[in-house]
Amino acid sequence: MDSHSDSRSDSRSGSRSGSRSDSHFIELDRVEKVFDVRRKTGFLRRERREVRAVDSISFTVARGEMVGYIGPNGAGKSTTIKMLTGILTPSGGRLRVAGIDPSRERTRLAHRIGVVFGQRTTLWWDLPLIDSYRLMHRMYRIPDARYRANLDRCVELLELGDLLDVPVRQLSLGQRMRGDIAAALLHDPEILYLDEPTIGLDVISKAKVREFLRDLNAENGTTVLLTTHDLQDIEQLCRRVMVIDHGRLMYDGPLAGLHEVGDSxxxxxxxxxxxxxxxxxxxxxxxxxxxxxxxxxxxxxxxxxxxxxxxxxxxxxxxxxxxEPDIEAVIAQMYAEQADRAEQADRAERADRAERADRAERAGRAGEAEDAVS
Amino acid sequence: MAEARTATAAHHPDCPDRPDRTDDAYAPYSPVRDGLRAYLMIAAMWIRSTMAYRASFAMTAFGNFAATSFDFLAILLMFSQVDELGGYTLPEIAFLYGVVGIAFGLTDLAIGSMDRLGRRVRDGTLDTLLVRPVPVLAQVAADKFALRRLGRVTQGLFVLGYALTVLDIDWTPVKVLMIPMMVLSGGLIFGAVFVAGGAFQFIALDAAEVQNSFTYGGSTLLQYPPTVFAKDLVRGVTFVLPLAFVNWVPALYVLGRPYPLDLPTWVAFTPPLVGAGCCALAGLAWRAGLRSYRSTGS
CATH class of the missing domain: 3.30.70 (Alpha-Beta Plaits)
Incomplete structure (x- = not known):
């Protein structure tokens, strides 16, 4: 409740539809997330270590954009998503989503975003799918007509008709994922975050999910940010891709450019x-x-x-x-090149320094000689 | 919980440029009211889904009733060998037992799911609760709301009913009022222990058993008179973890028995205050726990 005072003024700026708020719909400015990892090294002895999961990342996403956020395991993708949804509090930097500070006004932001976690469901595991939707309806205070229209549309496009009365735990992974996507969209979110939405899905399910997301973005103008391992997701959905590794933004631009940069x-x-x-x-x-x-x-x-x-x-x-080259290969290539360049620069500098030191030494010796002479 | 919300109306995708969010469509965000609303919503859904299988519900509820009855059966068995336990007769112990049975049963019914929090943290499903527009505590507390736990409450009611018909008490209006007061404030105290235990699970993921030892263990402890326990233990549950205020302190006043510790008489009327204080502390602990989770992610 530490944010009551400024929630009003924030909400004003959030709903203002100026060009800046649209082009900076999601805005990160040197955002950091540092975890304190404690490891047991013996009885009662612990070692503390700082891990920079996200290391000074800055980017903006415009309203209606569809952006892929990729990187190897443990690169900081999920941590970024968790900060963008308000689950985690950043350790540093400035973060705004639709004009809202996610960590301070998590529940207010919740009405404007939809989140799909590929690895875990937001649905109620033991209850029929439709029960989860009914609960979302009331929890998000979705107007009845709106709810019905959205549900009908999702049921039709995601082919959920036969699944509504099935308990979530009995759904296949692909069915559950479609169910989760529908759940995330019932309240008309302006932003949809998808964390690995196609992980573990078969080819047909993947195609269905991608087609649905493409239409959603095109027709509703929903801003979509998705993390993935699958380059095909990006190829078929996103014009823009961001690559993150070791918590740093390595690349931000079109996918084709990624191949050039990665020289893959x-x-x-x-x-x-x-x-x-x-x-x-x-x-x-x-x-x-x-x-x-x-x-x-x-x-x-x-x-x-x-x-x-x-x-x-x-x-x-x-x-x-x-x-196709896979993301890991592209990033590995990018990394190798960067390391290469860094090493070259380093070597050049060292050579330069050695040469200068050499010259200085010679000059010094000459000086000594002069001293000796005089 | 560090969250403020002025609820937003649905954003209409067909006109994304119109600022159609009516910030004042709902009353300002209040964690308590919104939390209660969400709690009732989720609990109602679980009740509906339980009632879809009535026979199964009846059986599990009876099972709950029978299983908790064994506690009292054990006391009855003891009294087949002795006439008194710690100087207390069977009806007096039934009185203690009934009060704590109902109070704990109600709390267990309401927020018995708190001990699953550690698991939620471990498998990451807590994150899915954090992206919803309602307080996390309400969602965790109402999760898998199990009406079958009414079995314990019913059993407590039976035992209390038995005690009240057999006991020879000088009833005054105050003493009569003390009974619902004990049940309610006892429920608050147990509730605070449940919530504080949940908060502790943010930090120690496997603390569910510790929590259970305080909740279930505490309720078993209170079924017996304080005179059978060591003074230090009685001091502990009076001054440190004030479980004694669930029934011992007020119930001994009703029974006209002296409390083993030297307490002034007015202390018997303080359980509501103690309950409120415990809830406030538990609320703070919960907020601290959730904040720690949101900064460490584990």
């Missing part, structure tokens, strides 16, 4: 009619041969079409497939 490669797998010497088709290079099957690596920023056309015309092609 796609792999073309080619099945030929018979065993042949490695295919020659620059800029692609053969990285592996196994009988009639060959693996060719080529830059991810280039189109596969001309390459495929060329191979098809020059070689007896039976089958082929293209493998």
């Amino acid at each position: 490669e796609r792999i073309l797998v080619v099945d030929l009619e018979r065993e042949l010497p490695p295919i020659e088709a620059a800029p692609a290079r053969v990285v592996k041969v196994e009988g009639p099957r060959q693996w060719l690596a080529f830059p991810a920023s280039e189109s596969a079409a001309p390459l495929v056309a060329r191979i098809a015309s020059e070689y007896p092609l039976v089958d082929l497939s293209v493998r």
